[in-house]
Amino acid sequence: MTNSIAARIADFLENYPPFSLLEKSELLQISESITVFYFEAGKMIFKKDEQVHDQFYIVQKGAVDLQKVEESKEPETIDKCDEGDIFGLRPLFAKENYQINAITDEESVIYGIPLNLFKPYAINNPEVGDFLMESFASNTRNPYSEKHRGRLFTDEEDIQLNKDPLFELQPIPIVKKMVTVSRNTSIQKAATLMSERRVGSVIVVQDKKPVGIVTDVDFRELVATGILPITSNISEVMNSPVICYSKNLTIAQAQLTMMKHKINHICITKDGTPNTKVKGIVSEHDIIVSQGNNPAVLMKAINRANSTKKLKKIRTKIMLLLDGYIKSNIPVSHISTIIFELNDATIKRTIFRCIDKMEEPLPCSFSWMSLGSQGRKEQLLLTDQDNALVFENVEENKLQEVRAYFLKLARKVTKRLNIIGYQFCPAEMMARNEKYCLSLSEWKNQFSDWVTTSGNDEILLCQIFFDYDISYGESRLTNELSDHVYDILKGNRNFLNRLAAQALRNPSPLGFFRQFLVEHDGEKKDLFDIKKRGIMPLTDAARLLILEHRVKNISNTAERFEKLAQLEPNNKEIYQACAYSSKALIKFRTKQGLKNKDNGRFINLEDLGKEDKIKLKRCFKSIKEIQELIKIRFETTYYS
Known part of the structure; x- marks a missing residue:
């Protein structure tokens, strides 16, 4: 008679390596000896220095945190085991005590697999052995041992673990001899x-x-x-x-x-x-042998988060990661990419959960667009959320019903993003605003109106929508919209000239005597606005010039300037200087924001040392030079 419990366990195991590499009969034999454990959240499965158990574990439901433990320090989560992840296996083969803690992050069901029963399969099945060797060589389930004791299954050399805490920010080796x-x-x-x-x-x-x-x-x-x-x-x-x-x-x-x-x-x-x-x-x-898995751990936690409260907590950890990178003087291009991906995952997870909570299924395909600094992959600190939504064309009699659905969804999403820490846009440039929740045809008509009307307000709106990244949904919609925009811009020199005039609305932030131009009145009186007077002029210039060359798929300001340096070798020096200045100003703002626990936009110049002021003035020289180039190229005298 078949053991129904063992059969269900075998059905589960066959979906995950290395068990998926075994025959069904072998799985059933193993499953009959497996112990099923139930743990409440926060329960220790094993802890550092504890003698190894005679079994290793696989998560059937729930999640388990693997924690690095150091004296006089709080345990640090170095990995998170999800459904199907195995842990606690290496010490059994290495014959050493546990080097980490394993503690449940939530209510969990764990299978305990006897080592003496499993080990023969690992030794006799080359595929299983190879899988475990790769697993041991990777940073996942890292026991933080100095080295493996003895051999695992082969005569391979012992694998040394890289202990550099910033190893994940090193360039990855690239294979150039590809097919x-x-x-x-x-x-x-x-x-x-x-x-x-x-x-x-x-x-x-x-x-x-x-x-x-x-x-x-x-x-x-x-x-x-x-x-x-x-x-x-x-x-x-x-x-x-x-x-x-x-x-x-x-x-x-x-x-x-x-x-x-x-x-x-x-x-x-x-x-x-x-x-x-x-x-x-x-x-x-x-x-697979990379260490430094903190960003990956955070990404995994985001994708598992089942509440806005958890996402907010993870966001706090992201800020700690950012602070560590800034203090370690890591290149801002690397920092921006990592933080962007974590931000993007947070937005995706929020949208996914909100769709799941809607009473009715999606009426049609849609895309959620992140605008502004997140769209440019430059949002390091928590700033205002700027977003929009495009949904596929529907029949006229269903248009308002479909729009009402997406407006309701957008209200849920923006509310939760606000709780996480992304403040509402003061100008209501968000997908919950019906002006920015449109069908594909409506968006095309909207852009056509903006480009042909070309008033100051329309130009400002266009600028924002040229910097976007799709955060969720059907990329086909945003690709079609992007193609339409570039089609209507083709040969439209009048529009580019007006865009140039807008790009010059914030001149060099230094006065006649090279003094910083500060706010003259209001709440921010005597403070320096690094966004308006430093970052935005470079952002606007890069956008304008990359549009002139009709280059798609690059929205980051520094990357735009680096591309322009390739396209215009005669202006290479100024473009490279602008790329450097863009990254330097973003990093400077981030430092100020982390220091003052705000968005870093307004700076008290009295708090700056002489060296910081000199660095800023060097960046502002690039702004003056790029604006002079724009004035000459686009004859802005006639359009300002």
Whole structure:
């Protein structure tokens, strides 16, 4: 008679490695000896220096925190185990006491698996052994031992753990000898090339630019199963679009990107977009020995958060991470990318939970757009939320009903983001405002009106919507909207000239005697507005000039200037100076915000030392130079 409990356990285990690598009969045999534990939140499963148990564990339901423990310090969570994650295995093989705590983060059901029963399968099954070796080599379930004691299953050299706390911000090693093929290459030929060169992926290119990627997983799922014949073109099996980064990709960025997009390969291109030549590739295997998992732990916690209260708590930890990066003088480009991904995950999780709480299902596809500093990947501190929503076109008689649904959803989302710490926009430029909750056709008409009318208000609105990032939903909608905007801008020199006039509305922030221009009245009297007088002039200039070149997919101010330096070699020096100044001013604002526990916008100059003032004045020199370039190029005398 079949043991129904063991059968249910086996059904669960077969979904997760390394158990998924075993035969069903083997799983059933293991499952019959498994112990089922129930733990309330906050219960210790094992603690540091405790003698190892005769079993290891897998999370069936709930979550378990793995904590690093140091004398006279609070335990620090270094990883979070979700459903299907195993833990407590390495000490059993290494024959050492536990080096970390394992404590439940919430009500959990845990399976205890006897080591003596499992170990023969690990030794005799090469795939299981390889999986465990990779697991041990990674930073996940890190026991913080100085080294492994003895061998695991092979004669491989002992794996040394990198203990540099900022290891995750180091550039990741890039494989430059990748395999590239054209769209019409056969699956069989591509697979042969991969086999000959012993690589796990092939990049599909057109004019040397990446248009798709195929991994050995795709071959296994779509070709080996018989869904597609090996004579088919590689384009039929490729994943597209390709996620791209520039060569300065860090370990943390790679980890977060792979988690976010559920991929295991990232393509490296010249400027970090699919618009330039392929330079290399990074795989999940390349980062499997990376340490420094704090951003990944936070990302995992965000994706598991089941309340706004938890997301707010995680946001506090993100600010601590930011503070540590700033104090360690990490490049702001790396910091911005990491914080952006964590912000983006927070927004996504909030929207997902709000959709789940709606009484009715989604009436149609939609996209949630983050605008302003978050859209430019420059929002480090908690500032106002700027967002908008676009939904697909529906029949005229259903338009208001559909809009009412999304307005209700947007009110839920913006309310929760406000609780987390993203203040409401004072100008109500949020998706909960019916002006910014429109169908695709309505958005197209709105942009056409803004561009053709070209009054000061319309120009200001256009500027904000040129800097966006899709945070949730159907990218097809935002891509179509972006294409429309660039179409109506084509050849519209009048609009660009008016945009140039707006870009000059905030002149250099230094007076005649090189004194800082401060606020003359109001609540902020005698304070210096670094956003209005420092950051915005550079942001506006970069946006204008990148639009003139009709370059898509780059919204970050520093990255725009770096791209402009490539497009206009004769102005390379000034553009590079502006890129540096943009990053320096954002970092300076962040430091002030962290110091004063605010958004860092208004600065008391009396608190600054001479060195800080000199650095700021050097940045402001770039503003003056780029504005002079704009005046000459766009003849703004006639439009100001």
